[in-house]
Amino acid sequence: MENPRRPPKVLSFCSFRYGLSFLLHLCNVITIAQNTSLSLTMVVMVNHTEPHSLTNFSANQLPADIKNPVYDWSPDIQGIILSSAFYGSLLVHIPIGYISGIYSIKKTVGSAMLLCSLLNLLIPLAANLGKTTIILCRVLQGIAQNIVATGQHEIWVRWAPPLERGRLTSISLSGFVVGPFIALLVTGLICQALGWPMVFYIFGACGCALCLPWFILVYDDPKDHPCISISEKEYITSSTIQQFSSKRQSVPIKAMLKSLPFWAISIGNLGYHWTNTTMILYSPMFINSMFDVNIRENGWLSALPYLFAWIFGILAGQMSDFFQSRNIFSLLTIRKLFTSLGLLLPALFSVCLLYLSHSFLSTIIFLILIIATQNFNTVGTFLNALDIAPRYYGFLRGVTTFLGLMGGLISSTLTGIILNQDPETSWFKVFILLSAINVGSSIFYLVFAAVEVQDWARDREQTRF
Template sequence: MWMETNAAKQEERYPMENQHSPGKVPGLCSCRYGLSVLLHFINLGVSAQRACLSLTIVTMVNRTDTSGVSNISAGQKLDDTKNPAYNWSPDIQGIILSAISYGALIPHVPVGYLSGRFPVKMLIGSAMFLSSVFSLLTPGAAHLGPALVIVCRVLQGIAQGTVMAAQNAIWVKWAPPLERGRLTSVSYSGFTLGSFLVMLVSGFICDLLGWPMVFYILGAFGCVLSLLWFILFYEDPKDHPWISIREKEYINSSLAQQVSACGRRLPIKAMLKSLPVWAIALSVFAFVWSTSLFAVYMPTYLSTMLHVNVRENGLLSGLPGLFAYICGIVAGEMADFFQSRKIFSLLTIRKLFTTLGLLLPVIFSLSLLAPGLGFHGTVTFLVLISISFRFFIVGGLINALDIAPRYYGFLRGVTMLIGLVGYMMSTTVAGQVLSQSAEFSWHVIFLLAAGINVTSLIVYLVFAKAEVQDWAQQAQCTQL
């Protein structure tokens, strides 16, 4: 089938179109889906460690202090034994909440490049372990002052950025093109489930055991995950001891045109001149800007607008994550269904899901500004916002795998670096706005996010592509 001359030529030009049917090999009970589930839990642990601070900080901070007093380490406390609280101003809180993104900026490009050339088993396993260690150290750092919390979160961000960047290269070897949507959506949905679970249980843990226990539990959980990763993960299908011959042949044949090694140099100039690359990067920037606002500041928003206690805050903050988790998996299935049945072209699928993932959140977030919305209306729109974000996962977020599979690890590192700049900027800006304009602060925050989303979406719809670019073709690699 693939060895025929015409089919081979078509595959070289359009590697997405001519693949074996996934139904001929094991599906859910397969090693590639097992790997997706393993990554799902790794990402769950990363997300939980990242997101827990956005809820615990509500308990960690005893009162809103706008006078600039940054910390009272041994001073005001809600409970000396389990719930120490500090006078951190909104500005300091914003910096602390965004500190993890400062660290995550550092590893994405170098790790994205190295993960395409070197084994990722040690990268992900050791980085997951270090992230967990810093989670365990956070309560002690908070007692000594906000500066140490910021340092701890920055270092944790470096470790988590390594995990996020290194895993992208895995799918170059493990994900058949017709299954990329569902495999990546299952693994990436771990980020959503982690946020949901940590919001769901953190309120109860803070209330019953104290907020430090949130960091201790998540740190221990992450250490267990890193151990499982070292035991269960294999770099390549051909090295896996339990994979069936049929599945191994299916993966290798479907990726035959994509997984061979590139040359010694990256086509940096061609990448910089590529409008599809910039379209992806800007869309990721907008996506991360908007999602980080709701992930980080949803507990603060609920506390300010609905005046709920910490338990109710955790439950309400986690509720949108549950629906978003389900929607993310469904979106991956939908994208692969549309592609395998040839209902839409791959480019149309990417643009459709990117539009849903960037435009719908704008509509729903602006609806939150309507006067007299009430409790149920607010919660409904927060759920809809979280759900609609998930469509982007099988849109712009994995588009780099379509246009340059050989350089996917590096490109994902670059685009996520740009996205993390959005994370850093959005959380910092939100903290500044909240400290200066209490009455209209959320109007400013939501309108700014809407403008960024719409602008990036327009650029993406105009310049996005889904076929392998000339600079990423086999010919380019053989010349380097």
């Protein structure tokens, strides 16, 4: 097959496709910041010393500081509130993956972004109305957030030339990494200076404001964009013409489920989400158990790894496209290389954390490396679905992400059980299990991964389920 021609130098980073990637980056920063900010605001929203600090708006139950109401939520209720967005997200990955291949990505992602931001503005009111209301608000917000997260992948079928998929995807997806870093740093400052409700108002307003350039600048197809240059339009359309067909076909679900490359991507995603969920939820707890630090220092230390993860994700995108454009490695080697780095390096540094971290500095360094190196998966399993089934990329991303998130759900539950049952050796078991899952996922991916378009993803006259 003839290689697609390279873009003129004038297009590079000063082009609409990179502008689109950066806009998606900002959308992902805002949505993940809206999601993670509650984990810190919960500290000041809940009063553990006064059992009946606030249950409703009655005059005799208002707190002393009306701008910073405090609630009587037990630890199990707090856990349900924090995880409710996660459970909401499980409901939409597969449906949205399918819908994104049919309906307008611009309207789907933009509307979900607006809904998510409006719900974020309503969280302080929902908290005042009661725990059931805020749980419902968070579930709806989780659905909207994951419509944004899942639906956006389909846009690269038409906008990403094959030799630029890595960097365009890594730029946009890195927003999910830098978002927690920004949220963890800014939320504490806002709570201290303006009160915790302003956290939700500020992030919600930013999301609403971001919807304006999204609806104005984004188009589903570069052929329809009124401002894109003719040379860039011709380059993109000529490079991606074989990735999709104007004729929609039903999804061959049975054939897809029998495909080992599909399961290689799914198992790889499971390993990634196992590590990612464990570190997001429990690294602050690990730091607190190992060192005597206050909440502000814990927030800084918990945020720092995500800055490095953002850098690693951008670097991975640049490296993968460099390897592919210069024909240094084959596409299959590139996918296997970065998937292995994203799974095996966190496993290695988890073991180092257990056996080689003898000081505060070494412990923090290994925590940073565990979280940062997992982001190599951005150009590994995350992009592999576009290789094997570009026609059904949105749906395939939805299914494989759903299966991966099941690993995250299992890891969060199992880690909590381990920590509760055996406090002395619990962290050893948590990180050894994490390493084993990552090694197993990497081996499975290395054996069964593929980059060729699968037979079930090609044009055909009829499709049976």
